[in-house]
Amino acid sequence: MNETRDATDTVAFGFSDVAAGEKPALVRGVFDSVAARYDVMNDAMSLGCHRLWKRALMNWLRPRADMRLLDLAGGTGDLARRFLDAGGGDVVLTDINEAMLAAGRGRARARDRGRVARALVDAECLPFAPHSFDAVTISFGIRNCTDIDAVLREARRVLRPGGRFLCLEFSRLALPGLEELYDAYSFRAIPAMGRLLTGDREAYVYLVESIRRFPDQQAFAAMLAGAGLARVEYRDLSGGIVAMHSGWKI
């Protein structure tokens, strides 16, 4: 890695700034707390839209039977199943959080069709040989990482030449006039739903704040290019509430 971050440098944890060394444990606490109800909560807080967004990501990826996918921050395996349903080959499903990976495993094993292998990994420091994958995806995960540049460099390293990185993440609303409604929904409705459905309001305050701290569409596209990914493009979904970013290893 070209730059190393000192563990005492500060990074964003929601709207707070915390020492870089502390962020992983704080994020782990959030996801340990919500793992069991995570998919239910995704449906509630996105009003079901996360399904459309993930479908859009799969449409852009166009899975093939000879494609091997690495899904980072894959949690309960929602995206991995969509990849298989869309005709994809094998998936290595990873997360840094054991509770998230375990929550999906009990439910999904029968539907895995023997094509999903699981591993607990840190996306900033991947345990895979170079050129191992045809595609790397990360869906609503990268803003929880401490060193986003490291994640992008590692994704590129494990892609084969001609392989593709795709990211789905909350972004900047690009429809003027809707900001007030979006703010009210984000900062009032989502934490209240989080409390009702998972018993942990603070975890969802963190999630909402982390969305607002994440770089906007163009800034994030520049980070992909900075990590050596080529032909970087992005597409807004739902007026920019969410964006998909794509980059290739050439």
Place this chain on the structure above:
Amino acid sequence: MDEDNHDVDPKLLEILVCPLSKGPLRYDSKARELISERARLAYPIREGVPILLIDEARELEDGE
């Protein structure tokens, strides 16, 4: 890719390396660990899932 018998998926083993040294890993099926000689670390395997986090690894003893 059968996780029921808690063996690690052989196709996964082919591409795994040590996250710290990026060197090869040796699968110790008896101890259920993945050994990185280069980093002198042993990564645990729990219920067939390799835990490839540096914080969770055990340091190898001398002569191990």
